[in-house]
Amino acid sequence: MERRTAEHTRRHRRHARTWRGALGVLLVGGALLTGCSAGTSNGDKAATDSRGGGALPGPGPAASAGAESDGAKKQDGLRESAPPDYLSTFALDVDTASYGYARRTLADGGLPDPSTVRPEEFVNSFRQGYRRPDGNGFTVNVDGARAGDKDEDWSLVRVGLATRAAPTRDERPPAALTFVVDISxxxxxxxxLDLVKKSLDILTDELRDDDSVSLVTFSDEAETLLPMTRLRDHRGRIRERVDSMEPTDSTNVEAGIRRGYDEAVDGRVEGANNRVVLLSDALANTGETDAEAILERIGSARREHGITLFGVGVGSDYGDAFMEQLTNKGDGHTTYIADEDQARKVFVDQLPAHLELTARDAKAQVAFDPKTVKQFKLIGYEDRKVADEDFRNDRVDGGEVGPGHTVTALYAVRLRAGASGHVATATVRWLDPRTRAPHEREGTVGTDAIDGPLWDGDSKRLQVTAVAAYFAEALRGEQLPGAPGLGELSSHARKLAAGTEDESVQKLATMIGQADRLKNGPDDGGPDGTPEGELG
Known part of the structure; x- marks a missing residue:
């Protein structure tokens, strides 16, 4: 008993010394911007929210140098190691609904609510021109440029991930789609609802004879209008069911999704891409309205049968956050359509990317080099953060990515004075959709690759990425290093539209001009928004 008590006392003293040492490091190090880190360091596990974000501050300049001053001195002369967190970890995201909804809101004469603006979805709405792999998996492309003359020590670093090119209509595997349509x-x-009907008509024309569809509608209750039906010889029947839909009562999304997954499981087609497609304004007001609880109730259909959820949002009043939560939890993604042109883009041009998966639970981790990097901030991805130590934990949910997709993460990076050499290594990890075998790829970037001026550089696609990110941050009332005002940003976008001959960039320029006028001035007038905190 005495030996156990003495041992307990020694352990308590060691624990107290360790705690005092760690506390000393935090006090000496000063404040690190929590947004700079996507998770926790390997050395000190910080408290995180359910998405894995929110790290404690790391130590300051002395600790980052890796010298003897690293850590806090213990009474016996040894030092407790507490390295700062130079890792940024997040689940991949191919959603674009936030951008589509902002475009609709601005066109209607209003500014989007800042809470609905997700910069990564603005960035991922544009072509990037990344090199693609020949087979399944990803290429990792990393580049960048100096942010601007007034912030010469800040650069933008672009981490670009690309899957193989999307197959043609005839090359893709057959599809088995269960449409869950909101008729509230x-x-x-x-x-x-009129746009949903038109979208389904467009899709019925685009699908092949060996594809299958079922149709579920919901208001206060759910109803199956069409069980899983092969399109061959049944296109007229499908159109009749679509045309029969009329708006009725309240919005019980839970009832619709549960019935939809039941139909998807009952009609599951072996060897096909089985997917539930939810078309709704996502304004749930009846039944279960918590996204996680809804998806948990049909968890076996997702886990055992691999049926994923694709959300298509409509309407000027749209439950953006709810739809995003549903699709994130449902191993899928979401988009938004405001008109027939966007419907054709989603259901014709981009259809294979929305139907097929090339990667499950995909995550990225960017490791910054403390010898060259003083600060960094990931732009967006707040809802997709993953704890650093869970990067290779395949039980932790990642993102689902299809063929033809690109995923871009943009960082604001402040280099150390006179820095030269390696800046960061980006690694992507994913599971094979069929075998669940894990795979990884990585890419690196050095100071020479991010030293050129942004606006005078040759990479028009990098400039488009910067414009989209700067615009999203301005709509959120924030500003990144080197960000021009909205008037100048609109000018950059117009020049890029002419230089790329890309209609989508012209629409971006129009959106920025609309926002500029609504904010009554050439500049957005927001705070300087410079990321705070030293990485060491």
Whole structure:
């Protein structure tokens, strides 16, 4: 008993010394911007929220140098190691709904609510021109440029991930799609149920004879209008069911999704891409309205049968956050359509990317070099953060990515004075959709690759990425290093539209001009928003 008590006392004293040492490091190090880190360091596990974000501050300049001053001195002369966190870890995201909804809101004469603006979805709405792999998996492309003359020590670093090119209509595997359509009263507004019907008509024309569809509608209750049916010889029947849909009562999304997954499981087609497609304004007001609880109730259909969820949002009043949560939890992604042109883009041009998966639970981790990097900030991805130590934990959810997709992460990076050499290594990890075998690829970037001026450089696609990110941050009332005002940003976008001959960039320029006018001035007038905190 005495030996156990003495041992307990010694352990307690060691623990107390360790705690005092760690506390000393935090006090000496000063404040590190929590947004600079996507998770926790390997040395000190910080408290995180359910998405794995929110690290404690790391130590300051003395600790980062890796010299004897690293850590806090213990009474016996040894030092407790507490390295700062130079890792940024997040789940991949191919959603674009935030950008589409902002475009609709601005066109209607209003500014989007800052809470609905997700910069990564603005960036991922544009072509990037990355090199693609020949087979399944990813290429990792890393580049960048100096942010601007007034912030010469800041650069933008772009981490670009690309899957193989999307197959043609005839090359892709067959599809088995269960459409879950919101016919609640709110869908009566022009541009909602009528646009959904038009979208389904477009899709019915685009699908092949060996594809299959089922149709579920929901308001206060759910109803199956069409069980899983092969399109061959049944296109007229499908159109009749679509045309019969009329808006009725309240919005019980839970009932619709549960019935939809039941139909998807019952009609599952072996060897096909089986997917539930939810078309809704996502304004749930009846039944279960918590996204995680809804998906948990149909968890076996997702886990055992591999049926994923694709969300298509409509309507000027749109439950953006709810739809995003549903699709994130449902191993899928979401987009937004405001008109027939966007419907054709989603259901014709991009259809293979929305149907097929090339990667499950995909995550990225960017390791910055403390010898060259003083500060960094990941732009966006707040809802997709993953704890650093869970990067290779394949039980932790990542993102699902299809063929033809690109995923871009943009960082604001402040280099050390006179820095030269390696800046960062980016690694992507994913699971094979069929075998669940893990794979990884990585890419690196050095100071020479991010030293050129942004606006005078040759990479027009990098400039488009910067414009989209700067615009999103301005809509959120924030500003990144080197960010021009909205008037100048609109000018950059117009020049890029002419230089790339890309209609989508012209639409971006129009959006920025609309926002500029609504904010009454050439500049957005926001705070300087410079990321705070030293990485060491």
């Amino acid at each position: 009263g709110s869908m009566a507004e022009a541009g909602r």
